[in-house]
Amino acid sequence: MIQQLSLLFPMLPMWLVQAIWCGVVAVLLLTFFSLFAGPVSWLERRIAGRIMSRIGPNRVGPQGIIQWLADGVKNFLKEDLIPRDADKILFRFAPYPVFLGVTLTLVTLPFSSLLIGADLNVGLLYIVGAWGLVVIGLIAAGWSSNNKWTLLGGMRSAAQMISYEIPLVLSLLVVVLMSGSLSLQTIISSQGASPVEWFIFSNPFAFIAFVIFMISAVAEGNRTPFDLPEAESELVAGYNTEYSGMRFLFFFFAEWGNLYVIGALAASLFLGGWQIPAGWRNFASAQGPILPHVFEVLMFQLKTWIWVLLIIQLRWTLPRLRVDQLMKVSWKYLTPFAFVSIVGTGLWMVVFPEGWLFMKYLLLFSMLAVIGYFVWRAIWQLRFTKSKADFKLIV
């Protein structure tokens, strides 16, 4: 791409073209990021409203859809408050690593076979490393505010994110083992469009790895069963207690941005990413060069959004764990099981070099059964609530 660009502008030096290109991509990614984080916060509030038999924001714009814009502008207008006793430099610095940690991961997320910021050959390693930046910001925020609640929040986030990074990385290793590459595009290309060709169903150990990945990713994103760093009822607002206005908005953004990263990683590593069936591809290619990519992007978004919505629903359903339970889950269950799944996958690949189709279908159908039960249960609950909870007293 860069070569083509430098051909377009022959008078410019190569480094300048590269810099401009980087800038354009960065702006695009950031725009996408904020355009995701804003509306998803509105969506989350609407979904939360539905779950709680409320309505949720519906006054600002049609159905409240620009609520996030009002929130953003308002926070921008608020007084920028730095506590007197805070460590001022660190306090100002803290939101940026958090924001950066999440946005940097977007660079290697493959939206389609072409649309990717940079297909690094160490992509997965890069994502894990960039994600690790978040914890620096959280600790810095917790420490610099000079408030005991934020300190506790920061310490909690450090403990939580570092311990959950281990099962997270271990579960990613399973994928690396199966695809033989760290590059996300290669990982996706070694999967197929049909569910049985996805890594998640390739063997039972990969399935375990997927579950471990989801749990530890939710923990990395500080979402509800694991939202201890900002536990509202315990630590007031955790690490961001002292933050107001724009600086708070950075944390806010990062939280919802994380959501997308989790969903996108799950989709690309385990669920075949942007892979579309050959029939679609043939049909789309016949229409022109753009359409296959549109299909791919849509497929990727679909898979991502399923997990985003699931995580949102989890947040409004589950209570929060305690610190020691959180550690127990990570060290006693997730980490050993992650090791088991690595070894298991390795053995599986030796025993069944071509894969075992029966097991793939078995896993697929058991997953479908779980989803089916979930849907049935949700519908049942909705019916129940409709018949019983819509109780009106006419006084």
Add this chain to the structure above:
Amino acid sequence: MIRTEEMTISMGPQHPATHGVLRFIVKTDGEVLHEVKPDVGYLHRSMEKIAEKVGYISFQPYTDRIDYVCAMTCNHAYAMAVEKAAGISAPERAEYLRVIASELNRISSHLIMAGVMAMDIGAFTPFIHAIRERETVNDLFEMLCGARLTYNYVRIGGVSFDAPANFKEKCVEFLNHFEPIIDEFNRLISFNKIYVERLANVGVVSREDAIAYNLVGPNLRGSGVRFDVRKDIPYSIYPKIDFNVPVGIGEAGKVGDCYDRYMIRIREMKESCKIVRQALEQMPEGEIMAKVPRKIKPPVTEVYSRCESARGDMGFYLVSDGTDKPYRLKIRTGSFSAMSIVEKIAPGLMIADLVAFISSLDVVAPEVDR
């Protein structure tokens, strides 16, 4: 060499988990509490002095504000104390209406407790669901007396309004609707694995401690003491009604842990539904107000009347000197003693447990401070 240092944190008066304006001065080592000193009095409204100033009848509205979450039983307890002192007895229909109102209010109070408990554990949805159900109870109270929170319904010598014509049907309709809702609530949160793990074996109050620290009501029963003022020192029409007293049995952990105290409230809601059903069935027609003089002047005497509020045994100690104003009125409430046990139980818990422990005690700030 790693050195740890105690950290003193002031939790409250404005803190999401302190249910109003309680304050705890907490000494922690990291997450583990070493010492918790409750600091109350942020809502001390001097009810007892006001009672000495305003007189018997005018004090009735203030009793709503002692325990606003369960105001009917406070009304009832105060009315009982004055009636006992002045020798007034309420008509039977009034007694039935009082019990119906008290039990409905017990339901709404326990709903708040269960919801707030879930919120403190981190689940926000059950709280809103509880609020939703509470609204319907409030609708019933609006039918009964026109108020949603501070009812002033139970008066000295009876109740202020008779039940409207369709009250019984509406009430039964509500109960039919509400009983399955309790099951739904249980499905949503009570038997959730994380929830049970968070509450079981946390903040265990032994039977001896519970009695020595004078815990009352559901907190006492949570520790396995089968004592309910409604059963053991019967008042009003409770002897005529058949109901059970749930007692903590340690179903998830030890007897007297937070989960026991929580489940007792859930079960009590079901028992309250039973009581309301029976009371509605048995309720006779007739007067709702006894003949009460405009100025109540009890003889020189003192009474101590006890009533089972949602937060337990509520006592009014009334000293009268023969005038129309009480000489001394002492309000003994469940939350006050429940707060004093925090100091004993909390060391060794974690911060998250302290939050769970406080909400399992169902402390309401104005009941502590009065």
Add this chain to the structure above:
Amino acid sequence: MLTLYKQLPNFILTTKLDELLNWCRKSSVWYMLFATACCGIELMQTGGPRCDWDRFGAVPRSTPRQSDLMIIAGTISYKMAVCTRRLYDQMPDPKYVIAMGSCANCGGLFKHSYSVLKGIDKVMPVDIYVPGCPPRPEALTDGLLKLQEKMQKEKFLRS
């Protein structure tokens, strides 16, 4: 074009921008999760399914740093008044106060009390008074809407 711009009254631009900014501010009133007494229960009910302040973009925040609106829900004793003022000072500008219920307005029922502050306006400026003991959720919602009207009329940029 420039002459046309110069002919315009010079406040038009700021007025329009003001309106937009005020609209943003009023659409996102985050209130502090702070309740002292009886009115606190009605405040909870207001956030509940029937009134649902979330519709107007008002969500509770537990820390004063991130909240725009402080609802004094309930009786304020002298002991608490000191803390309440401190909470108010911790909120970043622009900030608003709704005094909910008679106790916060003027002491209400507790005017005979020796330990109750007779009206929160003795320690901090109040924007909206909502009468009632306690006010119904509808009344409080009306208070919020009145506050939004007030915010819309403010001259934010030119102040």
Add this chain to the structure above:
Amino acid sequence: MIKEKFTFAEEVKPQAGGGWYLVPADKIVEVCKTLRDDYKFDCLSCLTGIDLVDYFEVVYHLFSYSEKKPLVLKVKLEKQSSTMPSVSAIWPSANWMEREVFDLLGIKFENHPDLRRIMLPEDWAGHPLQKSYKEPEEYCGMSTKR
């Protein structure tokens, strides 16, 4: 029963309401200990004081959960000294109740582990439940009038 055991306790039976035992202030700890250990009054459900202008009265409402039976003790206290022994070693629940009585009435309890004001701020002047209490004009710069 208490009559036989403690000859110094005076039984008072008014015309209306329940009766009580009047116990001298210096004997109260001994009486309470015996009542708890031998008569199973395991709970102190209410402890309060009354300002009777000439003297204070401290009232103990005991309750026995095993026999479901209440008992009322009273102690007369001269206003000059207004000091009496604490029973918080016998029933822990007395700890806070005595603090409240101290705060609002000004009765001091000896051997109390932590006798501080509980309801009112530390710098509050006077004990408001005393009949002679006058409300101050202002507290910490806040006027108390409306």
